[in-house]
Amino acid sequence: MKKSLLTPLFILCLQLIAQAQQVEMATDLRSSGKIYIVVAVLCVLFIGLAIYLFTIDKKVSKIEKGIQQK
Amino acid sequence: MISYWWKILGILLLIYGIIAGFLAPVPALPILDETIRILYYHLPMGFAMLSLYIISVVYSIKYLANEKITDDYIAVESVNVGIIFCFLGLASGMIWANFTWGDPWPNDPKLNGSAIATLMYLAYLVLRNALEEEQKRAKISAIYNIFCFPVIIVLMYILPKSTDSLHPGSGGNSGFGDFDMDGNMRMVLYPIAVGWILLGIWMMTLRNRIRKIEMYKALD
Numbered sequence: 260m261k262k263s264l265l266t267p268l269f270i271l272c273l274q275l276i277a278q279a280q281q282v283e284m285a286t287d288l289r290s291s292g293k294i295y296i297v298v299a300v301l302c303v304l305f306i307g308l309a310i311y312l313f314t315i316d317k318k319v320s321k322i323e324k325g326i327q328q329k
Numbered sequence: 330m331i332s333y334w335w336k337i338l339g340i341l342l343l344i345y346g347i348i349a350g351f352l353a354p355v356p357a358l359p360i361l362d363e364t365i366r367i368l369y370y371h372l373p374m375g376f377a378m379l380s381l382y383i384i385s386v387v388y389s390i391k392y393l394a395n396e397k398i399t400d401d402y403i404a405v406e407s408v409n410v411g412i413i414f415c416f417l418g419l420a421s422g423m424i425w426a427n428f429t430w431g432d433p434w435p436n437d438p439k440l441n442g443s444a445i446a447t448l449m450y451l452a453y454l455v456l457r458n459a460l461e462e463e464q465k466r467a468k469i470s471a472i473y474n475i476f477c478f479p480v481i482i483v484l485m486y487i488l489p490k491s492t493d494s495l496h497p498g499s500g501g502n503s504g505f506g507d508f509d510m511d512g513n514m515r516m517v518l519y520p521i522a523v524g525w526i527l528l529g530i531w532m533m534t535l536r537n538r539i540r541k542i543e544m545y546k547a548l549d
Contacts, residue, residue: 282357294351301347309340312531316336319538326545 339527346370346521353517360429367425368514369521374418375485376522377529381411382450384533386478389471399541401467404474405457406536408450410529415447430495439496442484449477 288294350369358365385407392400422440423433434440453473460466489496 282359283362284357285363298348298351301351302344305344305347306340309343313336316333316531316535319535319542322542323538326542 335527336531339524339531342520342524343528346517346524349517350521354513356514364425364428367421369517371418371421371425372518373522373525374414374421377525378411378414378418380526381407381414381529381533382478382481384530385411386474389474392467392471393475396464396467398463398467401471402537402540402544403533404471405454406533406540408453408474409536410533412447412450412454414525414529415443415450419443419447426495435495437489437495438492439485439489439494442481442489445484446481449481453477 285294288297346369350366355363355365385404388400388404388407391397392404419440426435426440427433453470456473457466457470460469
């Protein structure tokens with residue numbers, strides 16, 4: 260009786276282990292540290308775009324001020 | 330207190346999102362593999378879109394209440410920016426779907442709902458262009474917007490949840506909270522979502538200010 264209950268559980272556990280091993284994560288990219296280069300490049304690009312957005316914002320403020328003074 | 334602190338906050342949250350989105354641990358799931366990180370960048374598009382549409386409908390109601398034309402400007406610019414976020418969400422989702430579901434456009438209720446929602450808001454913009462008189466245009470489009478908003482909520486957020494959808498949390502699918510046991514993903518996802526919402530609002534205010542300048546120049 261006990262055996263018949265345990266067998267499906269055991270099979271389920273095996274399947275879960277097998278599934279966990281099949282998942283391909285980018286562990287190589289992480290262990291070699293190359294992922295940091297990717298992140299650094301993305302950060303530089305994003306910060307550049309953000310600074311550009313701030314300059315546009317400033318430009319609009321300048322035009323608004325010019326209109327208010329008129 | 331400087332008035333643009335929230336803009337800096339939004340940018341900082343997004344920088345945190347880039348760093349944590351790539352480096353923070355994620356659950357290892359079959360089929361998804363490492364692409365689960367796309368969630369950090371795909372889902373916030375929906376958050377930003379929805380917040381802008383909510384702002385739009387709030388300002389439409391405000392316009393109908395006190396008939397201030399500047400409220401109408403904010404309503405239309407919110408829709409303008411919201412549509413961009415909807416397109417970006419659809420495009421990024423299509424790339425992801427091609428990898429995980431094997432088809433860029435499976436007939437998923439959430440995809441079709443989003444497509445219809447985008448078309449409805451495009452119709453809103455077309456309707457505005459069709460009307461010449463400013464007050465009339467503002468009033469009719471505000472009423473259209475108020476009717477449009479509940480429909481897209483049903484199409485995008487209620488119908489896909491009640492029928493079978495490939496998106497998580499729909500039909501028999503497990504939701505986002507089921508595999509994110511330790512809350513690691515939440516710690517990354519929500520800051521990014523807030524960052525995109527702030528960036529979307531910033532873009533909307535910029536467009537709104539430019540529109541005001543244009544109106545002023547037209548009056549001159």
